[in-house]
Amino acid sequence: MIPLARPWMTAAEESAAAEVLRSGWLASGPKTQALEAVFAELTQADHAVAVSSGTAALELALRALGVGPGDEVLCPALTWPSPAHAVVRLGARAVLVDVDAEEWNTTAEAFAAARTERTKAAIVIDQFGNPARGPAIAAALEGVAIIEDAACALGSRFADGSPCGSLGAIGCFSLHPRKIVTCGEGGVCVTDDPALAEAMRIARNHGQRAVGVFDAPDANLRMSDLSAAVALAQVERLEEILSTRRAHAVAMRERLAERYQLQRTPEGAETNHQTFGALLPEGRDREAFIADAAARGVQVGRLSYSVDRLGQVGEQGPLPMAHALDDRGVAFPLFPTMTLEERATVIDALEAIA
Numbered sequence: 001m002i003p004l005a006r007p008w009m010t011a012a013e014e015s016a017a018a019e020v021l022r023s024g025w026l027a028s029g030p031k032t033q034a035l036e037a038v039f040a041e042l043t044q045a046d047h048a049v050a051v052s053s054g055t056a057a058l059e060l061a062l063r064a065l066g067v068g069p070g071d072e073v074l075c076p077a078l079t080w081p082s083p084a085h086a087v088v089r090l091g092a093r094a095v096l097v098d099v100d101a102e103e104w105n106t107t108a109e110a111f112a113a114a115r116t117e118r119t120k121a122a123i124v125i126d127q128f129g130n131p132a133r134g135p136a137i138a139a140a141l142e143g144v145a146i147i148e149d150a151a152c153a154l155g156s157r158f159a160d161g162s163p164c165g166s167l168g169a170i171g172c173f174s175l176h177p178r179k180i181v182t183c184g185e186g187g188v189c190v191t192d193d194p195a196l197a198e199a200m201r202i203a204r205n206h207g208q209r210a211v212g213v214f215d216a217p218d219a220n221l222r223m224s225d226l227s228a229a230v231a232l233a234q235v236e237r238l239e240e241i242l243s244t245r246r247a248h249a250v251a252m253r254e255r256l257a258e259r260y261q262l263q264r265t266p267e268g269a270e271t272n273h274q275t276f277g278a279l280l281p282e283g284r285d286r287e288a289f290i291a292d293a294a295a296r297g298v299q300v301g302r303l304s305y306s307v308d309r310l311g312q313v314g315e316q317g318p319l320p321m322a323h324a325l326d327d328r329g330v331a332f333p334l335f336p337t338m339t340l341e342e343r344a345t346v347i348d349a350l351e352a353i354a
């Protein structure tokens with residue numbers, strides 16, 4: 001079976017991990033600091049804070065911005081539940097906003113319409129690596145703190161050329177194996193604001209401001225140097241990872257765009273093709289489609305969720321597009337180590353069952 005994703009690990013990752021194992025320093029340390037410097041550079045940010053997951057990154061970002069009970073936080077409805085659930089865990093209300101029919105990201109207009117005087121922050125997602133219409137959204141949300149959930153969007157660029165992750169007060173990345181670079185589990189927050197960076201550094205480290213001085217009863221959300229070393233080796237190949245993904249995506253789109261409704265990227269923006277998604281036509285049985293693909297040796301998965309249906313975020317307004325993608329969205333295999341033969345098998349199978 002050709003899987004949806006396969007992490008690309010090489011001798012460089014193995015020797016990076018071995019070097020840390022031999023060094024005697026496994027916890028957060030010099031490798032974590034080096035990874036932070038690389039993420040800051042990649043996103044043109046002044047500060048980066050590495051943490052244990054993309055979810056931890058979102059939670060620290062929300063906390064640094066002071067989100068708590070009584071606040072509303074706008075969040076795209078179509079997503080892995082992390083961002084909305086992080087809002088709820090902090091006692092705030094997640095106000096879900098529907099996504100655009102073609103780009104599958106929330107728009108400036110939808111964010112503006114959902115904004116109230118209780119809106120403390122907005123989470124902007126670059127869903128499946130596809131850049132949101134960042135500058136327009138920032139203009140519509142003036143006065144509201146933006147957290148960019150760029151979990152999937154390392155290496156993607158907005159139409160003005162700026163890197164995804166750099167839109168708002170804080171950008172959050174995930175290093176989960178389905179993402180662009182991975183170390184198993186991990187996340188990174190980036191920001192230009194030194195006070196936010198310091199708040200996140202303290203909160204990831206038991207709330208410890210200085211040795212023995214604790215501001216709050218916080219958890220340990222640090223990244224280990226073992227993880228950071230692997231992530232550093234991955235980031236060294238970022239350009240190669242991105243160009244290989246793009247080459248596969250271009251070839252797949254060439255043959256599949258006529259048969260499937262695919263995600264559209266805003267003019268001038270650049271996606272990293274983190275997930276190659278499609279929206280099946282109404283009435284098409286997704287489970288039968290997935291079984292047909294599997295019979296041809298190709299793994300197809302469900303695309304994502306409309307978070308209002310998962311039971312944790314309370315009553316929400318109508319979310320027709322997120323529901324359509326929740327019901328009929330599918331993900332196709334795309335990963336840098338996919339061989340040309342595997343790619344041909346994927347395309348042939350998907351053409352045959354379209």
Ligand SMILES: Cc1ncc(COP(=O)(O)O)c(C=O)c1O
Nearest residue numbers: 053054055080082151174175176
């Ligand atoms: C949009 C989005 N945000 C956040 C996350 C959470 O990242 P992690 O799995 O590293 O906690 C994910 C992971 O799938 C995601 O897709």
